[in-house]
Amino acid sequence: MKNTQPQSSFKKLCRKLSPERKDSAAEKRQNNRNGEDKNRDLEAVFAYMDANRDGRISADELQKSFTTLGEQLSDEEAEAAVRLSDTDGDGMLDYEEFAQLIKGDDESTEEDKTIELKEAFKMYIAEGEECITPRSLKMMLKKLGESRTTDDCRVMISAFDLNADGVLSFDEFVLMMR
Numbered sequence: 001m002k003n004t005q006p007q008s009s010f011k012k013l014c015r016k017l018s019p020e021r022k023d024s025a026a027e028k029r030q031n032n033r034n035g036e037d038k039n040r041d042l043e044a045v046f047a048y049m050d051a052n053r054d055g056r057i058s059a060d061e062l063q064k065s066f067t068t069l070g071e072q073l074s075d076e077e078a079e080a081a082v083r084l085s086d087t088d089g090d091g092m093l094d095y096e097e098f099a100q101l102i103k104g105d106d107e108s109t110e111e112d113k114t115i116e117l118k119e120a121f122k123m124y125i126a127e128g129e130e131c132i133t134p135r136s137l138k139m140m141l142k143k144l145g146e147s148r149t150t151d152d153c154r155v156m157i158s159a160f161d162l163n164a165d166g167v168l169s170f171d172e173f174v175l176m177m178r
Helices: 005-016 025-049 059-068 075-085 095-103 110-124 134-143 150-158 170-177
Strands: none
Touching: 025 059, 025 095, 059 075, 075 095, 110 134, 110 170, 134 150
């Protein structure tokens, strides 16, 4: 019996690092049912980051939240993130601005989506390589805090490897992500 756990973990991790994709009608119905849960989750993240509970997230609060989560965000990066997402010009993120930042722009073009997929794909390939290999996948998963064996990574890749060459090309990656 085939172990599907590594395959689903790989797909979930890739989707975390990639733009929204077109869902099937069944997935859209399920997503609508889960919409309220997603909104509650987003509200909880917003509340966590809104340390002073004023209904807005400052660059300082954003930076401290990242630090708490073990990530580094410079003063300049935090200020730029807020400035780019701040549509009302108050220098802070309200819930709607935060939600838009997290959800991304649903009106992005196919060209934008392809560029984003290429950027996500590049994260999984090792320098000098053109495909996702079991070794490069293992390294990326380790960076993301998920320890897998090379054999696990081979199984994950084989689930989406259409030409059975043992690696994922960009085209195979795109098909997996859509």
